[in-house]
Amino acid sequence: MQRMHEYAPILILGAIIGTVTAVFLTVYLCLQRKKQLEVFDRQLPDRVVIRRLLRYAKPYWARFLLAFFVMLGSIVYDLLSPLLVGSIEKLVAEQFELEQLWRLVAAYAGILLVSVVCTYLQAVILQKTGQKILSDIRLELFAHIESLSHAQLNNNPVGKLVTRVTNDTNSISFLFTNILVTLAKNVLVILGVLGAMLLLNYALTLMILCFVPFLVLFTVIFRKFSRKAHRRVSDATADVNTYLSEHLSGMKIIQIFNQEDNKMAAFLRRSQAMEKAKVGRLFVFGIFRPMVYMLNISCVLCLFYLGGKGYLRQTEFLGQTITANVVVSFYMYISKFFNPIQHLAEQFDMLQKAFASAEKIFAIMDLPPEVVDEPDAMELESIRGEIEFKDVWFAYKPDVWVLKGVSFKVEARQTVAFVGSTGSGKTTILSLLCRNYDIQKGQILVDGIDIRHIKIASLRRHFGQMLQDVFLFAGDIRSNILLHKQAITDDEVMQACRYVNADSFISKLPKGLDEPVRERGNNFSAGQRQLLSFARTIIHKPSVMILDEATANIDTETELLIQDSLEKLKSIGTMLIVAHRLSTIQHADNIIVLSGGRIAEQGTYQALLHQKGRYYRLYTLQFHKEQLK
Numbered sequence: 001m002q003r004m005h006e007y008a009p010i011l012i013l014g015a016i017i018g019t020v021t022a023v024f025l026t027v028y029l030c031l032q033r034k035k036q037l038e039v040f041d042r043q044l045p046d047r048v049v050i051r052r053l054l055r056y057a058k059p060y061w062a063r064f065l066l067a068f069f070v071m072l073g074s075i076v077y078d079l080l081s082p083l084l085v086g087s088i089e090k091l092v093a094e095q096f097e098l099e100q101l102w103r104l105v106a107a108y109a110g111i112l113l114v115s116v117v118c119t120y121l122q123a124v125i126l127q128k129t130g131q132k133i134l135s136d137i138r139l140e141l142f143a144h145i146e147s148l149s150h151a152q153l154n155n156n157p158v159g160k161l162v163t164r165v166t167n168d169t170n171s172i173s174f175l176f177t178n179i180l181v182t183l184a185k186n187v188l189v190i191l192g193v194l195g196a197m198l199l200l201n202y203a204l205t206l207m208i209l210c211f212v213p214f215l216v217l218f219t220v221i222f223r224k225f226s227r228k229a230h231r232r233v234s235d236a237t238a239d240v241n242t243y244l245s246e247h248l249s250g251m252k253i254i255q256i257f258n259q260e261d262n263k264m265a266a267f268l269r270r271s272q273a274m275e276k277a278k279v280g281r282l283f284v285f286g287i288f289r290p291m292v293y294m295l296n297i298s299c300v301l302c303l304f305y306l307g308g309k310g311y312l313r314q315t316e317f318l319g320q321t322i323t324a325n326v327v328v329s330f331y332m333y334i335s336k337f338f339n340p341i342q343h344l345a346e347q348f349d350m351l352q353k354a355f356a357s358a359e360k361i362f363a364i365m366d367l368p369p370e371v372v373d374e375p376d377a378m379e380l381e382s383i384r385g386e387i388e389f390k391d392v393w394f395a396y397k398p399d400v401w402v403l404k405g406v407s408f409k410v411e412a413r414q415t416v417a418f419v420g421s422t423g424s425g426k427t428t429i430l431s432l433l434c435r436n437y438d439i440q441k442g443q444i445l446v447d448g449i450d451i452r453h454i455k456i457a458s459l460r461r462h463f464g465q466m467l468q469d470v471f472l473f474a475g476d477i478r479s480n481i482l483l484h485k486q487a488i489t490d491d492e493v494m495q496a497c498r499y500v501n502a503d504s505f506i507s508k509l510p511k512g513l514d515e516p517v518r519e520r521g522n523n524f525s526a527g528q529r530q531l532l533s534f535a536r537t538i539i540h541k542p543s544v545m546i547l548d549e550a551t552a553n554i555d556t557e558t559e560l561l562i563q564d565s566l567e568k569l570k571s572i573g574t575m576l577i578v579a580h581r582l583s584t585i586q587h588a589d590n591i592i593v594l595s596g597g598r599i600a601e602q603g604t605y606q607a608l609l610h611q612k613g614r615y616y617r618l619y620t621l622q623f624h625k626e627q628l629k
Contacts, residue, residue: 145364292341
């Protein structure tokens with residue numbers, strides 16, 4: 001009974017820890033039932049995520065091995081410093097010798113210096129390696145995004161993809177530069193400290209080990225909540241980036257329609273959702289770390305109670321006498337034992353963040369490209385420009401047909417125009433020809449070869465596309481015309497510009513071809529952007545030219561320049577034109593009129609007018625509109 005009374009404080013402390021653990025576990029089980037209803041984009045087991053991430057680290061295994069050995073040098077301080085301090089305490093308490101004290105202090109300073117140098121070298125090696133891995137992941141992810149079809153890109157907002165390439169890859173980079181090696185270091189420190197404590201006093205070590213099951217339990221629970229919290233933060237960040245990407249690009253429309261307050265309110269809601277997600281993540285971590293700290297303090301209290309009791313009364317604990325220097329060393333060892341565990345909590349939090357980000361990245365990487373080369377696809381060095389559609393059926397959504405059995409043939413070097421109402425399938429035909437999408441039925445032939453038997457890059461190399469909404473990249477005029485194509489002189493660039501009449505405004509610019517181009521080319525007019533698009537197409541020497549509403553939304557003077565450019569372009573190769581302005585296609589060799597995804601009629605400009613069919617009605621309606629103007 002007397003023995004039980006002596007250990008009553010420890011039993012009370014154990015009861016408190018057990019009660020806190022029971023409450024924590026009960027709350028976790030209750031919340032877990034609610035969490036089961038939540039669905040995330042993708043959930044991969046940790047072993048799968050680790051295996052896929054290690055693939056990027058494999059080429060740099062030698063650097064990680066070097067960092068590991070350097071790390072061992074930094075661990076020496078954690079393991080030996082408590083023993084040296086305990087020895088100093090024993091020296092002072094028993095037979096003090098100044099020379100012996102200097103030796104112990106010198107040894108302490110030496111292992112501290114080694115630890116500092118090793119920590120620095122480890123950081124340098126890992127940072128350089130981590131940045132290389134980050135670059136590899138970003139390049140692979142960007143290359144995969146480039147391989148996705150137009151439909152897949154439409155289903156993934158730009159802001160979401162930007163978040164995956166920037167924010168999420170940064171989280172993974174931290175995994176390689178800090179988390180993995182630090183986790184390994186902390187694990188080795190914990191094992192080393194346990195070994196040193198067992199050799200020093202196994203009885204006190206067993207006391208400390210009594211707290212380990214609680215640590216394991218808290219860590220398992222924390223892992224469950226932490227991953228979900230990081231997924232929410234990642235989703236909320238992607239949502240904010242998507243909203244910003246879209247609405248910053250459309251800010252002029254927002255201002256025109258006086259929608260600033262409404263859009264600000266919508267942005268505030270998304271920002272608050274991200275704030276809530278981040279607070280939730282902090283709340284999860286804010287519970288776990290105090291739990292570990294509680295165990296740390298409880299362990300120190302037990303040490304002081306047992307150590308003080310054993311030292312003052314010269315009693316034994318589990319057959320071992322506790323001396324002052326053992327108490328000092330164990331006090332430091334408990335700090336060395338629990339500090340890595342608390343750091344493990346932080347690293348584990350970042351590890352869950354990295355895994356959540358990896359899941360998001362792999363969700364994009366695991367999207368199989370819908371339009372791919374066949375295994376035996378061929379390269380085409382050159383094409384004549386003969387195009388044929390044979391009973392082509394196509395739908396963006398299942399069973400909602402945009403093209404219904406379309407068949408036509410374009411001879412090499414012909415100019416063919418497509419007209420029809422909005423949604424009749426004009427632009428779709430041009431997209432299918434370049435394999436931006438794959439058809440569901442029928443065949444599309446180029447020079448008598450099914451385009452599915454031709455490598456996509458080889459096919460598109462022979463096509464030049466000029467769209468209504470010309471996209472110019474930030475940079476200068478030269479880079480937007482060349483698109484980084486090499487071995488082309490400025491004289492050749494200007495020759496292409498003169499050919500399409502773009503030199504008329506370029507020569508007036510202060511810096512000529514070096515004139516800066518702002519985002520999307522908003523410092524140039526629509527007509528100027530279109531002329532630059534023509535020059536871009538000419539410089540790449542296509543065999544087939546595609547003009548999708550290339551003359552829409554421009555002034556009359558610029559239209560005359562473009563009309564002159566079109567006449568010159570006809571001599572280069574086959575030309576396919578989509579145009580609402582029927583005056584721009586009068587000289588086409590063939591005009592195909594589409595209606596409801598089918599060919600309603602086709603023929604030359606004069607022949608269609610004589611038929612007085614659908615084309616005639618379109619022409620008459622447009623003529624009357626121009627007369628009213």
